[in-house]
Amino acid sequence: xxxxxxxxxxxxxxLSRAGAELVADALAERPNTRVVVATGATPMGLYRELVRxxxxxxxxxxxxxxxxxxxxxxxxxxxxRSLLRWAMRSFVEPLDIPxxxxxxxxxxxxxxxxxxxxxxxxxAGGYDLAILGIGMNGHIxxxxxxxxxxxxxxxxxxxxxxxxxxxxxGFVLYFAGRAEEANAPIQRALEIDPNFxxxxxxxxxxxTAVGKGAEAVELLQRALRQAPSDxxxxxxxxxxxxxxKQFAEALAVLEPYIKQSPDDVRAxxxxxxxxxxxxxxEEARRALKRASRLSTDDPLVLTNLGCVLxxxxxxxxxxxxxxxxxxxxxxxxxxxxxxxxxxxxxxxNDKAREALDAALAANPNNAEALDALVKLGA
Numbered sequence: 001x002x003x004x005x006x007x008x009x010x011x012x013x014x015l016s017r018a019g020a021e022l023v024a025d026a027l028a029e030r031p032n033t034r035v036v037v038a039t040g041a042t043p044m045g046l047y048r049e050l051v052r053x054x055x056x057x058x059x060x061x062x063x064x065x066x067x068x069x070x071x072x073x074x075x076x077x078x079x080x081r082s083l084l085r086w087a088m089r090s091f092v093e094p095l096d097i098p099x100x101x102x103x104x105x106x107x108x109x110x111x112x113x114x115x116x117x118x119x120x121x122x123x124a125g126g127y128d129l130a131i132l133g134i135g136m137n138g139h140i141x142x143x144x145x146x147x148x149x150x151x152x153x154x155x156x157x158x159x160x161x162x163x164x165x166x167x168x169x170g171f172v173l174y175f176a177g178r179a180e181e182a183n184a185p186i187q188r189a190l191e192i193d194p195n196f197x198x199x200x201x202x203x204x205x206x207x208t209a210v211g212k213g214a215e216a217v218e219l220l221q222r223a224l225r226q227a228p229s230d231x232x233x234x235x236x237x238x239x240x241x242x243x244x245k246q247f248a249e250a251l252a253v254l255e256p257y258i259k260q261s262p263d264d265v266r267a268x269x270x271x272x273x274x275x276x277x278x279x280x281x282e283e284a285r286r287a288l289k290r291a292s293r294l295s296t297d298d299p300l301v302l303t304n305l306g307c308v309l310x311x312x313x314x315x316x317x318x319x320x321x322x323x324x325x326x327x328x329x330x331x332x333x334x335x336x337x338x339x340x341x342x343x344x345x346x347x348x349n350d351k352a353r354e355a356l357d358a359a360l361a362a363n364p365n366n367a368e369a370l371d372a373l374v375k376l377g378a
Contacts (some may be wrong), residue, residue, distance in 0.1 A: 012229035013260050016045030019131070023050060026129050031060065035129040036067040038141070039086040040198070042133030045231060045261075051094040052263050055294065061095040067121060068105045069132070070141040073155060075107060083101050109155030118153050139164065163193035171202050179209035197223045197230055204236060211245050231257065231264065238270045247277035265295040272304055282310045292321075293329065299325035303338045315345035333362035337369030349376055 009015045023046070027033050037043070068084055075082045084104050088232035092102055103120055106113030121127070132140050139145060142156055142164075170186035173179070186203040189196055200223035204216040220237040224228060234257045241250035251274045258267050268291035275284035288305040295301060302325040306318035322339040329335055340355030353376055359369035 008297065012045055012227075012231075016049050019043070019046040020049030020053065021138055023129065023131065024053055027059060027061060027064065032063045032065065032126060033128045034065045034067065034124055034126070035131065036069050036127050037087055037091050037131045038069050038133045039083045039090070040133050043131050046092060046093050046131065047094070048231075048261070048264060050091075052294075054095055059095070061097050064095075064097050064101060065095060065124065066092055066102045067127065068103065071105045072172075073107065073109045077104065077107065086165060105153065111154070113151040114155070123216070163189040163196050163199065166192065167196065167199045167202060170199070170206065173203060174206050179206040182206040195226055197227045197233060200226075201233055203231075204240070207241060208243075213240065217244075218241055229260075231261070231267075235266050235270060238267075238274070242270065244272050244279060245277060247274045250274040251278075263294055265291045265298060265301065268294070269298075269301050271302060272308065276304075276308055279311075283306055284308045285312065292350055297324075297328060299328040299332070299335060303335050306342060307338055310342050310345050313345075315342050318342045319346065331358075331362055333359045333366045333369065336362065337366050337372065340369060341372045344372060352376060 003378045009018055024034075026361035050059060050061070054061065066087070068087060071083045075344035075345050077084045079085065084102075088102070091097075092099065103117070103124075105117055107341070124138065128223065134140055143151070144162070166185040170182040170184075170189065173182035173185070183203065183206055186206065189199040192204070200219045204219040205224075207213075207216040207219065216241060217237065220233050220240065223233040224237065227233065234253055238250040238253045241247070241253065250270065254267055254271050254274065258264065258271060261267060268287050270290065272284045272288035275281075275287060285305065285308045288301060288308060291298070291301045292305055302321045306325070309315065309318035309321070319339075320344055322335065322342050325335050326332070326339060334353070336355050336359035340359060341356060343349075343352035353373065356369045356373045356376070359366050360373070363369075
């Protein structure tokens with residue numbers, strides 16, 4: 001067996017760029033590369049770098065075959081907690097890989113179905129490339145140590161003392177709408193592994209859901225003290241500041257990160273929201289315009305850019321952006337509300353009322369749409 005080549009890099013951004021170069025070189029040499037990809041926070045920077053290369057015309061992944069690495073038992077592929085959905089959202093779809101090129105794991109853990117998956121891998125010729133993160137205890141793809149390298153695909157039971165398991169329990173409870181119950185297992189995960197930054201982020205989500213925004217801010221700040229380059233923590237903290245109308249604080253979190261990662265669409269979107277909150281509308285427009293160029297079909301970026309154009313008395317331009325966004329998310333309350341406000345600015349009051357009514361039907365607590373409807377005299 002050849003000796004592994006180990007490269008030590010200074011920070012997460014350098015790691016992401018170096019990893020993306022290796023993947024891009026592999027795809028250039030073999031366009032039909034067979035790759036197994038991890039989810040979680042570790043590879044996200046690498047994936048963003050690959051997306052940037054694709055958008056620059058330096059990467060074509062359309063012939064790649066993607067094998068799923070791991071999955072939670074009983075979680076349907078369209079469930080927001082699904083690791084397959086995570087892989088589709090963060091790797092497959094942004095790289096324009098056809099869904100037909102994805103080989104998923106069985107969601108029920110049935111041994112016969114697992115054997116079929118292993119046969120599919122073998123018949124394809126195995127993996128050419130694996131993008132993996134290593135857990136705090138050395139686990140790879142839910143293979144808790146010690147695991148033999150030759151073991152087949154199978155269902156494994158995570159030990160109760162596993163920080164990963166406790167975090168997963170909290171994560172599932174949070175997304176099931178049971179945020180208060182989520183706190184205990186996530187806190188247990190942090191007792192087991194005080195450096196588990198992903199658990200800090202999930203606990204912050206749960207705290208935010210129960211109205212404890214200040215506690216959530218402190219949790220995310222702790223996460224960033226441990227991992228200053230954690231992009232997900234930076235973006236989550238900035239958005240939390242924005243939701244609390246702490247726009248200057250949001251910019252202070254975002255700006256150093258954007259200097260290092262100027263093409264991160266989510267960061268540019270949050271920057272635009274913070275600048276809009278400070279009424280720095282032209283700067284907000286520039287940030288969101290750049291985000292829209294990098295991700296031409298992102299409905300949230302488009303609707304946020306439309307809102308800033310309305311602020312700048314350019315509602316006619318904004319209308320097409322809102323309509324484009326709604327084609328992607330036709331029933332989204334926030335997008336419908338923004339569209340209604342844009343129509344009101346154009347004097348199309350009947351259509352504005354229709355859009356705002358639809359926004360409130362989708363979410364009766366949409367305060368922005370309700371305020372706009374009141375101003376129209378409805």
